[in-house]
Amino acid sequence: MVPCRMCSAIPTWCAPIPARAWEGLEMSPATAPAEPRWSDLPGLLACEDLVAGYTGDIDILRGLSVKAWPGRISCVVGPNGTGKSTLLKSLFGFLRPSAGRVLLGTDDITGSPPFRMLGLGVAYLPQRPSLFPHLSVEANLKLGLWHARPKKPVLAERLDSAYQRFPVIREKRSQPAGQLSGGQQRQVEIARSLMADPSVYLIDEPTAGVDPQTSETIYDIVQGLARDLSKAVLLVDQDIRAALAITDYVYVVQNGTVFSEGERDDFGTDTDALVARWLYASGE
Structure with a gap:
C-alpha cells in the first residue's frame, strides 16, 4: 500500500489528542451575559434633569429625573415642599420647565400643553x-x-x-x-x-381626604391600572407605607432632586426603618 503523501504532510500538532490528555481538565460552561433589569430600560414617559418653578428666580425642581414604565408603578415620595406635585404639573404641561426635557418614548414633548398631552395618551389626576x-x-x-x-x-x-x-x-x-x-x-x-x-397616568395624592377603608379600594384600583391594563403609572403620595405596598420603583425626593431611588425590592422589607431613614435624611 502506497503511503498518502497528503497525510504524511500533516504536522504532528494536528494529530489526534490522546483521551488521557483531557483527564483532570475542567471545562467551564460559557457564562451567559446577565439580563438587564427592567428598571434599566427606557421608560414610556421620562424626564431628564428637569428644572422648573413658579417664579423666574426660584426653582422648585433642580435637575430632577424620573421614569414610568408600562405595567409598573413608579412612586415619588418625600416631605412637603420638595416638588412632587410640581413635577406632575411640569410633566403634564401646566408648568413649562426652564431646563431639561420630557420624553414620551423617544419623542421630546417638553412644554406640550395639557390638551396635547391628553391626545398623546397621558392622563393627569390632580390632588384636588x-x-x-x-x-x-x-x-x-x-x-x-x-x-x-x-x-x-x-x-x-x-x-x-x-x-x-x-x-x-x-x-x-x-x-x-x-x-x-x-x-x-x-x-x-x-x-x-x-x-x-391613556397609556400613562400621573396621579397626585390619590387618597387625600379619603377614609382608610376607601383608601384601600383606591390603591387596589391604581394597582390594577398597571397590573391589569399595563398602564405606566407615576404616583405622588404622602402615605409612604401604603404607596410602598403597591409600587415597583421608588424615587425619594428632597429639595427638588432625587437623593435615593431603586426598585422596591432593593430597599428591603422593614418599611418602618425605611421611612425613618428617609425622614432622618430629609431633616423632618
Whole structure:
C-alpha cells in the first residue's frame, strides 16, 4: 500500500489528542451575559434633569429625573415642599420647565400643553377634586372623551366598560357628582380618565381626604391600572407605607432632586426603618 503523501504532510500538532490528555481538565460552561433589569430600560414617559418653578428666580425642581414604565408603578415620595406635585404639573404641561426635557418614548414633548398631552395618551389626576359637581356622574364620564369627538357606539362602549370596572358608580350615574363621597368621586375621576384609554397616568395624592377603608379600594384600583391594563403609572403620595405596598420603583425626593431611588425590592422589607431613614435624611 502506497503511503498518502497528503497525510504524511500533516504536522504532528494536528494529530489526534490522546483521551488521557483531557483527564483532570475542567471545562467551564460559557457564562451567559446577565439580563438587564427592567428598571434599566427606557421608560414610556421620562424626564431628564428637569428644572422648573413658579417664579423666574426660584426653582422648585433642580435637575430632577424620573421614569414610568408600562405595567409598573413608579412612586415619588418625600416631605412637603420638595416638588412632587410640581413635577406632575411640569410633566403634564401646566408648568413649562426652564431646563431639561420630557420624553414620551423617544419623542421630546417638553412644554406640550395639557390638551396635547391628553391626545398623546397621558392622563393627569390632580390632588384636588376635578369633577363638575352639578353635572351627573355620567355627564362627567363623557367629558373624559370630549377631545376625541367619539361616535355614539364608541361612547356607549366606553361607558359600559367604566361601569363594569366601577360598579359603585353605575348605581349613581344619574346623581350629581357633588353628592358622592370623596372616595366615590375619586373613582369617578379615574373612570373618566379611562374613557380615553391613556397609556400613562400621573396621579397626585390619590387618597387625600379619603377614609382608610376607601383608601384601600383606591390603591387596589391604581394597582390594577398597571397590573391589569399595563398602564405606566407615576404616583405622588404622602402615605409612604401604603404607596410602598403597591409600587415597583421608588424615587425619594428632597429639595427638588432625587437623593435615593431603586426598585422596591432593593430597599428591603422593614418599611418602618425605611421611612425613618428617609425622614432622618430629609431633616423632618
